[in-house]
Amino acid sequence: MQYQKIAPYLILAATVVLLSACGRDSKPENSFVTQSRLGGETSVNSQDPGAFSFAASNLDLASKRSFLVGNELFEAPWTIAPASAELRDGVGPLLNVNACQTCHINDGRGHAPQDEHDSAGSMLVRLFRPPQNENETALLLAGLQGNFVDAHYGGQLQDHANPGVAREAQIKIRYHDETVSFDDGFTMTLRRPQLSLVNLNYGPLGENTRFSPRIANAMIGLGLLENISEAHILKNADPEDSNNDGISGEANYVMDVASNTLALGRFGWKAGQPSLRQQSAAAFNGDMGLTTTLFPRENCSDRQVDCVGAMSGVNVGDHVEINDDLLDFVEFYTQHLAVPERRNVEDAEVLAGAELFTRANCQACHKPYFKTQNKRALPALSNQDIYPFTDMLLHDMGADLSDLQQDGSAAPQQETSEFLASSREWRTPALWGIGLSSVVNGEAAFLHDGRARTPMEAVLWHGGEGQAARDVVLTFTAHERAQFEAFLMSL
Ligand SMILES: [Ca+2]
Ligand SMILES: [Ca+2]
Ligand SMILES: [Ca+2]
Numbered sequence: 001m002q003y004q005k006i007a008p009y010l011i012l013a014a015t016v017v018l019l020s021a022c023g024r025d026s027k028p029e030n031s032f033v034t035q036s037r038l039g040g041e042t043s044v045n046s047q048d049p050g051a052f053s054f055a056a057s058n059l060d061l062a063s064k065r066s067f068l069v070g071n072e073l074f075e076a077p078w079t080i081a082p083a084s085a086e087l088r089d090g091v092g093p094l095l096n097v098n099a100c101q102t103c104h105i106n107d108g109r110g111h112a113p114q115d116e117h118d119s120a121g122s123m124l125v126r127l128f129r130p131p132q133n134e135n136e137t138a139l140l141l142a143g144l145q146g147n148f149v150d151a152h153y154g155g156q157l158q159d160h161a162n163p164g165v166a167r168e169a170q171i172k173i174r175y176h177d178e179t180v181s182f183d184d185g186f187t188m189t190l191r192r193p194q195l196s197l198v199n200l201n202y203g204p205l206g207e208n209t210r211f212s213p214r215i216a217n218a219m220i221g222l223g224l225l226e227n228i229s230e231a232h233i234l235k236n237a238d239p240e241d242s243n244n245d246g247i248s249g250e251a252n253y254v255m256d257v258a259s260n261t262l263a264l265g266r267f268g269w270k271a272g273q274p275s276l277r278q279q280s281a282a283a284f285n286g287d288m289g290l291t292t293t294l295f296p297r298e299n300c301s302d303r304q305v306d307c308v309g310a311m312s313g314v315n316v317g318d319h320v321e322i323n324d325d326l327l328d329f330v331e332f333y334t335q336h337l338a339v340p341e342r343r344n345v346e347d348a349e350v351l352a353g354a355e356l357f358t359r360a361n362c363q364a365c366h367k368p369y370f371k372t373q374n375k376r377a378l379p380a381l382s383n384q385d386i387y388p389f390t391d392m393l394l395h396d397m398g399a400d401l402s403d404l405q406q407d408g409s410a411a412p413q414q415e416t417s418e419f420l421a422s423s424r425e426w427r428t429p430a431l432w433g434i435g436l437s438s439v440v441n442g443e444a445a446f447l448h449d450g451r452a453r454t455p456m457e458a459v460l461w462h463g464g465e466g467q468a469a470r471d472v473v474l475t476f477t478a479h480e481r482a483q484f485e486a487f488l489m490s491l
Helices: 002-021 063-074 134-141 220-224 230-236 276-288 306-311 325-334 349-360 434-440 454-461 462-473 478-490
Strands: 122-130 170-181 187-198 210-215 253-256 261-264 392-398 426-427
Touching: 187 210, 187 220, 187 454, 220 276, 220 325, 230 261, 276 325, 349 478, 392 462, 434 478, 454 462, 454 478
Parallel strands: none
Antiparallel strands: 122 210, 170 187, 253 261, 392 426
């Protein structure tokens, strides 16, 4: 009797020993196929609409309290100055919205307007222009200037303003349907966006001003990405494509405002920000009209007189609207949102889908595995085996995804950039949590401008260095497409 009870365990133990002995699954970098804890020990088990809002599960209690303070600052709206809640005032005069969470919906991604009548509530439009003379070109080449911006409207379009100040304009997006055919004849309809700004309140845009529309990213696992060593990221860079695989990941180097030096870019769709602190301070400034020690000037251009003259929420004793203590909490919050665990990792269809992901060479850019470095100040984020599915590098994704011709014009347009990222280059986005995106935000959209309604649509827009992977996907049969999507939705 005893024997019967013990035997299955013996067999199981023997199998485990055998499996780990054969090597393949024992190394963390090879085990992404059945790995469910994508964020290492930070991972949480949830598939609810709140799945992206948890603190890293390995945070200690005191740190969880800091996280909650940061969460409050991320979620609650800021008010117009002067207000009684004086630590929380100073929003505007120009802004997109008055809370971080309005764009990062439920700590998840944003979306693009559904049609030309819908508002752009969780996205923004950056405004770039090409350099106009040799001096400006030299500044770009030296990395001293990330880009040049519109003379009247600055580097970002704010579509809201406080009373008494005119908003800059409204964002309108129209879509044109396009059909893509798989090799077996199955077709899918993609929507190509065409962007225009209407009701421009500060005169016409500069003749060469180009639009770079961007939806808000999901907030999960960002502190882990910040804690991958620069050396590990650069190991995958291959700017000249010396291994001849058609893929030439490149690092962005961007201005670190606090130290006034160039640093590896990690955040934003073009890796234009070096750290979560600077990205958050830039969001306070550009998206909400709130000043910090990193960005102490309101986001008004010199020609926006009402904006320059409006009252700000500078508190007695401070020179800025958000002091460093508050910024510390927001930084801590953005570092410590947990990554949800994968679902159905042992499901046969999902396992087959993982094979197809590898067959299409998606992992050439969407790198499954990194180990984070050891940072004493950030114990929860240290030494973690993580599976983000990004290389954190820039790739040329082709003309369809370029910042040029966004207005639908056919005339050739001069190149724009964000530091080293050209109009066609984007940082590989992490894929962890992607299968829960629409649970968290019912309108979740994909790619930098939210044109894709599903992860599969996002894949079908891959051009440039991503074209070969997309072309493999077009050969998939109906059953393979289902397996491939099952794998993506398991992430
Ligand atoms: Ca302000
Ligand atoms: Ca502006
Ligand atoms: Ca290469």
